[in-house]
Amino acid sequence: MSVVLYNTLSRRKEPFQPLEAGTAKIYCCGVTVYDYCHLGHARCYVVWDTVRRYLQWRGYDVHYVQNFTDIDDKILNRARKEGTTMEAISQRFIDAYHEDMARLNIQAADEYTYATHTIDGIKRLIGELENKGYAYAAGGDVYYKVRKFDGYGKLSGRKLEDMQAGASGRVAGGDAIKEYPFDFALWKGAKPEEPSWDSPWGAGRPGWHIECSAMVRDRMGDTIDIHMGGGDLTFPHHENEIAQSEAATGHPLSQYWMHNGMVNVNGEKMSKSLGNFTTIRQLLDAEDGLDPMALRLFLSQAQYRKPVDFTADAIASATKSWQTLKDGLLFGHNYGPQLNWPDSDVTLNPENDAVQRFQIAMDDDFNTPEAVAVLFELAKELRRQGNLLVHEGSIDADSEGLQQQWHTLICLAQVLGIEATADNIAVQHDGPSDDEIAGLIEQRLAAKKGKDFALADKIRDDLTAQGITLIDKPGGVTEWHR
Numbered sequence: 115m116s117v118v119l120y121n122t123l124s125r126r127k128e129p130f131q132p133l134e135a136g137t138a139k140i141y142c143c144g145v146t147v148y149d150y151c152h153l154g155h156a157r158c159y160v161v162w163d164t165v166r167r168y169l170q171w172r173g174y175d176v177h178y179v180q181n182f183t184d185i186d187d188k189i190l191n192r193a194r195k196e197g198t199t200m201e202a203i204s205q206r207f208i209d210a211y212h213e214d215m216a217r218l219n220i221q222a223a224d225e226y227t228y229a230t231h232t233i234d235g236i237k238r239l240i241g242e243l244e245n246k247g248y249a250y251a252a253g254g255d256v257y258y259k260v261r262k263f264d265g266y267g268k269l270s271g272r273k274l275e276d277m278q279a280g281a282s283g284r285v286a287g288g289d290a291i292k293e294y295p296f297d298f299a300l301w302k303g304a305k306p307e308e309p310s311w312d313s314p315w316g317a318g319r320p321g322w323h324i325e326c327s328a329m330v331r332d333r334m335g336d337t338i339d340i341h342m343g344g345g346d347l348t349f350p351h352h353e354n355e356i357a358q359s360e361a362a363t364g365h366p367l368s369q370y371w372m373h374n375g376m377v378n379v380n381g382e383k384m385s386k387s388l389g390n391f392t393t394i395r396q397l398l399d400a401e402d403g404l405d406p407m408a409l410r411l412f413l414s415q416a417q418y419r420k421p422v423d424f425t426a427d428a429i430a431s432a433t434k435s436w437q438t439l440k441d442g443l444l445f446g447h448n449y450g451p452q453l454n455w456p457d458s459d460v461t462l463n464p465e466n467d468a469v470q471r472f473q474i475a476m477d478d479d480f481n482t483p484e485a486v487a488v489l490f491e492l493a494k495e496l497r498r499q500g501n502l503l504v505h506e507g508s509i510d511a512d513s514e515g516l517q518q519q520w521h522t523l524i525c526l527a528q529v530l531g532i533e534a535t536a537d538n539i540a541v542q543h544d545g546p547s548d549d550e551i552a553g554l555i556e557q558r559l560a561a562k563k564g565k566d567f568a569l570a571d572k573i574r575d576d577l578t579a580q581g582i583t584l585i586d587k588p589g590g591v592t593e594w595h596r
C-alpha cells in the first residue's frame with residue numbers, strides 16, 4: 115500500500131511516487147512577513163507539517179524547503195508607517211513566525227529561503243526566459259508573456275480566453291505598457307526611496323512569483339516531488355510559477371501540487387490584507403486562551419482540503435476534545451506507577467489494529483479526521499480504565515496490553531504533531547468535579563426514591579452531555595466514569 119494524495123494538477127488522487135525512491139523533495143510557499151501569523155497560517159503550516167511528519171513516518175527521507183517573502187509593497191508600506199526599514203519589519207515577523215510555529219509543534223524547515231537572498235538566481239531565471247522569448251522588458255519592468263506558454267492555466271483549469279472575456283478589459287489596471295493584460299511582472303523597475311538591485315534591465319526588484327521559481331531551482335533542481343501552499347495561491351501564483359519554471363527548464367516544476375483549504379471568517383478568507391484576522395498569539399494568549407495542542411487538534415479534525423470556520427463553539431469543543439486526548443496521553447504518567455508498569459521505551463506494534471486503521475486513513479490523502487478518530491478510541495478507553503482505577507481500585511483490561519495501547523496512542527498522536535508534555539500532567543477536567551458528581555448521584559437516588567423519575571433522568575442526561583457515564587449496579591449503587 116502506498117500513500118495516495120490528491121494532485122491539484124490532475125484533479126484526482128494519485129499514488130505518491132517520488133522521483134527518487136524513498137525521498138520526498140517538498141517546497142512550500144511561505145508568508146509575506148509584514149504582520150503576525152493568523153489562524154489561516156496556523157492551518158496551512160499545521161497541514162503541511164502533518165504531511166511532512168506522515169511521509170517521514172512512512173519511511174521517506176523528506177527534504178522540506180520554505181520561503182519568506184521579505185520584499186513586497188506591503189512590507190514597505192508598514193516600514194514607512196513605522197518609520198523603519200523593510201529589513202527591520204521582515205526580521206520582526208520572521209522571528210514571530212518561528213515562535214508561533216514552534217508553539218504549534220511545527221518542525222522547522224530543512225532550509226528557509228528569502229527573496230532578498232535569491233536575487234542572483236532570480237536574475238538568471240529572468241535572463242533565460244528573455245533569451246527564450248518568454249519575457250520582455252517594458253517601461254523599466256520585465257513581464258512574462260503568458261500567451262507564449264502553451265500550458266498556461268493547466269493547474270487552475272482557467273483559460274486565458276475565458277478570463278479575458280470575464281474581465282472585459284478591467285485587468286489592464288493601468289498597465290498600458292504590458293503587451294497583454296494577463297502578462298505579469300518578473301522584475302519591477304526601481305521606485306524612488308525603495309530598495310532595489312542592479313540588473314540588466316535596470317535597477318529594480320523581483321516580482322512575487324519569480325522568487326519561488328528561482329528558489330526551487332537553486333535549492334532543489336528543476337523538478338520536485340510536491341509543491342504545497344494554500345488554495346488561494348493556485349491562481350495566479352502557482353500557475354505563474356509553473357509558467358516561469360517550465361518555460362525555462364523544459365521540465366515539470368513539480369510532480370504533485372497540494373493545496374490546503376482556507377480558514378474563513380463569515381465565508382471570506384481570513385487574510386492579513388483584508389484585516390479580518392485573529393492572530394495565533396491572540397488566540398493562545400487570551401485570558402482563557404486555547405492550548406496550542408487544542409488548536410492543532412482542532413485543525414487536524416478537518417480534512418485539509420475543506421474550508422474551516424473558527425467559531426466560539428468550535429473553540430469550546432476543541433478544548434473539550436483536547437482534554438479527552440490529553441487524559442489518554444498522560445495516562446501512563448498518572449496511573450502507570452499504580453499499575454506497576456515497567457519503564458519501557460514507547461514503541462509501536464505495527465500489527466496493532468489501531469496502527470493499521472491510522473495508516474489506512476492517512477494513506478488516503480492524509481485523512482486526519484479518521485486518524486484522529488482512532489486516537490480518540492484509544493484515549494477514551496484509557497480514560498475509562500483510569501476511572502475504574504480511581505473508583506473501583508482496579509482496571510478491567512490486561513495491564514500489559516493497556517500499556518501497549520498507551521504507547522500506541524502516544525506514537526500515533528506524535529505523527530500528527532500532537533503531544534502532551536508532563537508539565538500539563540495535573541489533569542484538569544472541565545465540568546463537574548468528582549465530589550460534585552457524587553452529590554448529583556445522591557440527588558438522583560433521592561429523586562428515584564421520591565418517584566420523581568423526570569428529575570432522575572434529567573440528572574443522568576445532563577451528566578451524559580458532559581461526558582460522564584453513570585452505571586447502575588445492583589443494590590442501588592451507581593458507579594460512574596468520564
Ligand SMILES: Nc1ncnc2c1ncn2[C@@H]1O[C@H](COP(=O)(O)OP(=O)(O)OP(=O)(O)O)[C@@H](O)[C@H]1O
Nearest residue numbers: 144145146154158343344376377383384385386387
Ligand atoms: N485564511 C487562510 N487559510 C488557509 N491558508 C491561508 C490563509 N491565508 C493565507 N494562507 C496561506 O498561508 C501562506 C502564506 O500566506 P500569505 O503570507 O500570503 O498570507 P495572507 O494572510 O494571505 O496575506 P495577504 O493578505 O497579504 O495575501 C500561503 O500558503 C497562503 O495560501
Ligand SMILES: [Zn+2]
Nearest residue numbers: 143144326351
Ligand atoms: Zn510561492
